Amino acid sequence: MMKEIVIISGKGGTGKTSLTASFAVLGGQDIVAADCDVDAADMHLLLQPDQGRSEEFFSGQLAEIDPDICTQCGACVTICRYNAISVIDGKHQVKPLDCEGCGYCARICPVNAISNIDNNVGQWLISEIKTGSKMVHASMKVGAENSGKLVAKVKKEANIIAQNENKSFIIVDGSPGVGCPVVSSLSGADYVVFVTEPTVSGLHDLKRVFELVDKFKIPSGCIINKADLNNDKNDEIRTFLNDMRIDHIIDLPYDESFTKAMTQGKTIVEYAKSEIGSIVEKSWNMIKKRIIELN
Amino acid sequence: MKIAIASGKGGTGKTTLATNLSSYFAETKQTVLVDLDVEEPNSKLFLQGDLIHHEEKYKMIPEWDPTSCTLCGLCRKVCNFNAITQILDEIMVFPELCHGCYACSELCPVGALPMKPKKMGVLTHYKNRDLSFIESKLDIGEEQAVPLIAQTLEYVDRVFPGDILKIFDSPPGTSCPVIEATKSADFIILVTEPTPFGLHDLTLAVETIREIGKPFAVVINRFGIGDNKVEQYCHKEKIPIIAKIPNQRKIAELYSEGKLLFREIPEVRSALEAIMEYIDTLYLRRAT
Numbered sequence: 001m002m003k004e005i006v007i008i009s010g011k012g013g014t015g016k017t018s019l020t021a022s023f024a025v026l027g028g029q030d031i032v033a034a035d036c037d038v039d040a041a042d043m044h045l046l047l048q049p050d051q052g053r054s055e056e057f058f059s060g061q062l063a064e065i066d067p068d069i070c071t072q073c074g075a076c077v078t079i080c081r082y083n084a085i086s087v088i089d090g091k092h093q094v095k096p097l098d099c100e101g102c103g104y105c106a107r108i109c110p111v112n113a114i115s116n117i118d119n120n121v122g123q124w125l126i127s128e129i130k131t132g133s134k135m136v137h138a139s140m141k142v143g144a145e146n147s148g149k150l151v152a153k154v155k156k157e158a159n160i161i162a163q164n165e166n167k168s169f170i171i172v173d174g175s176p177g178v179g180c181p182v183v184s185s186l187s188g189a190d191y192v193v194f195v196t197e198p199t200v201s202g203l204h205d206l207k208r209v210f211e212l213v214d215k216f217k218i219p220s221g222c223i224i225n226k227a228d229l230n231n232d233k234n235d236e237i238r239t240f241l242n243d244m245r246i247d248h249i250i251d252l253p254y255d256e257s258f259t260k261a262m263t264q265g266k267t268i269v270e271y272a273k274s275e276i277g278s279i280v281e282k283s284w285n286m287i288k289k290r291i292i293e294l295n
Numbered sequence: 296m297k298i299a300i301a302s303g304k305g306g307t308g309k310t311t312l313a314t315n316l317s318s319y320f321a322e323t324k325q326t327v328l329v330d331l332d333v334e335e336p337n338s339k340l341f342l343q344g345d346l347i348h349h350e351e352k353y354k355m356i357p358e359w360d361p362t363s364c365t366l367c368g369l370c371r372k373v374c375n376f377n378a379i380t381q382i383l384d385e386i387m388v389f390p391e392l393c394h395g396c397y398a399c400s401e402l403c404p405v406g407a408l409p410m411k412p413k414k415m416g417v418l419t420h421y422k423n424r425d426l427s428f429i430e431s432k433l434d435i436g437e438e439q440a441v442p443l444i445a446q447t448l449e450y451v452d453r454v455f456p457g458d459i460l461k462i463f464d465s466p467p468g469t470s471c472p473v474i475e476a477t478k479s480a481d482f483i484i485l486v487t488e489p490t491p492f493g494l495h496d497l498t499l500a501v502e503t504i505r506e507i508g509k510p511f512a513v514v515i516n517r518f519g520i521g522d523n524k525v526e527q528y529c530h531k532e533k534i535p536i537i538a539k540i541p542n543q544r545k546i547a548e549l550y551s552e553g554k555l556l557f558r559e560i561p562e563v564r565s566a567l568e569a570i571m572e573y574i575d576t577l578y579l580r581r582a583t
Contacts, residue, residue, distance in 0.1 A: 010335055011305065012304060012305015012306030012467050013304070013305055013307060013308075017492065039467075039468035040303050040304050040305070040467065040468055040469065040496045040499065042304070042491075042492045042495055045491045045492060060375070079397070081395060081396055081397055097474050097506070097507070100396065101375060102375050102376070102394055102396030102398055103375040103398070104373070104396050104397070104398035104401075107398065108402075140469070142469045142499060142502045142503040142506055143469065143470065143471065143473075143474050143503055143506055144470055145470060146468070146470035148438070176334075176467060176468070177334035177335055177467075178334045178335065178433065178435055179334050179437075179440050180438040180439070183438060197551070198551055199550055199551035199552075200337075200340040200341075200551065200552065200553035201310065201337040201340055201550075202551075204335075204337060205335045205337070208335060208435065209335075211435045212435055212436075215435070226547070229544075229547055229548060229551050230551035230552060233552075254544065256520055259490050259520050262490055262491050262492065263491060263521050263522045
């Protein structure tokens with residue numbers, strides 16, 4: 001039975017993607033990787049996918065005014081709640097970055113000068129990573145609405161591959177924050193791994209994103225990265241994990257090898273000079289063991 | 296003058312720069328810091344101040360009035376977000392899908408979908424001498440950051456109408472919330488780190504900012520770690536690098552405790568000085 005592991009952090013820069021990519025490498029042939037951090041997708045920099053199959057992704061609509069039909073009556077400006085229609089040189093125009101695609105203007109335009117066009121928000125890809133396994137990822141167009149739909153698509157495609165090829169795990173690099181994209185990342189997850197750091201903001205964001213995960217009732221564990229940076233904060237995080245019954249998976253020391261490996265396009269487990277690779281490997285084995293226990 | 300601090304990648308030091316820069320500015324002039332990273336606002340963790348105002352923030356969503364509804368089905372048809380459905384003789388609204396466009400409410404022939412406020416978050420306003428600090432926090436379960444960011448900016452414009460220095464701590468990424476947070480700014484500072492992830496996300500952020508058409512510059516954080524490809528990129532793209540904050544474990548430790556850096560790390564203070572000088576030049580150029 002295939003299991004889906006989602007790695008999230010709430011706060012950026014805690015090492016989420018570096019660890020997710022390490023797990024994807026350690027998982028070898030038995031995984032499918034999915035990069036759901038579509039807003040700032042970085043996992044490909046470590047997993048080096050070939051440019052496999054790609055497909056454009058459309059989500060929602062955008063209003064478009066036909067200048068030949070428009071009578072410049074201004075009815076659309078009056079009803080638009082997003083101030084997405086401006087008048088430039090006496091002509092009404094839609095500002096694509098502000099338009100939410102509600103279609104209201106097109107409905108009330110007295111001369112039908114406005115149409116709704118499908119909004120191309122980016123593309124999604126299926127590629128082969130350096131271990132020979134597959135990765136599903138996406139690139140979003142700048143300023144596009146990350147409604148979570150592209151994230152959902154990435155996960156769905158990863159699921160199809162995992163089913164067809166009989167893989168044991170889907171490893172998902174989750175989205176940041178607590179809004180739609182992360183909600184989409186979490187849906188259907190079997191286990192959530194939080195990556196945090198012993199800092200005031202690390203703890204603060206962990207608590208917030210846990211509140212969300214707890215709503216979905218998904219079992220979870222936590223890796224404390226840079227654990228020796230602040231012992232008091234580390235204790236506070238451990239207490240929180242204990243109180244909330246979150247598995248404390250492992251502590252990783254503050255170590256710049258992660259960055260050094262990254263500059264060579266490697267995950268930490270492929271970087272020979274670091275002992276931290278073996279701790280990461282241990283944490284991967286613990287996560288796998290825990291998921292088996294949970295069944 | 297409004298300065299937005301943004302970055303493609305999370306965790307590059309946006310909040311560190313926003314809190315330090317605004318506290319540093321506030322030593323000599325009135326400064327307003329606005330935390331627009333409403334999903335994970337963190338600025339408050341690094342600042343002290345007296346709470347002077349607190350308000351709940353609402354978004355408008357339609358509420359079904361069964362007494363006047365004729366079940367004509369128009370509301371379902373006009374909703375582009377599938378936020379309205381009909382089950383037997385009942386209309387249901389899904390608030391988390393609603394974008395508040397008012398189409399269903401205003402087009403309903405019998406006025407059976409009046410718009411009603413729904414709480415989406417909380418705005419708090421603190422003050423510490425010359426530093427005013429506004430933070431908005433999205434309620435857990437609320438999925439759309441943009442309306443809260445827009446309302447927070449409205450509050451700031453209303454309360455601080457003059458040409459006061461305003462610093463926006465923007466959300467990470469390159470999608471709608473970042474656009475909303477940066478589009479009213481006069482100048483944008485992109486914070487990055489000299490690593491492959493930093494560079495990749497910087498290029499996306501630059502693309503986004505160029506789309507909005509705002510002047511911008513780069514600050515490199517954790518300078519010394521990683522490689523020099525960010526500098527090469529900025530040079531090639533003719534993007535000014537206005538300051539570099541060194542990579543030091545001591546900085547990471549101070550940050551972990553929620554402390555400001557510039558009072559203890561001279562290199563951080565000189566980086567802030569360089570940024571202030573750059574901004575002063577912009578001010579002068581704008582004034583003439």
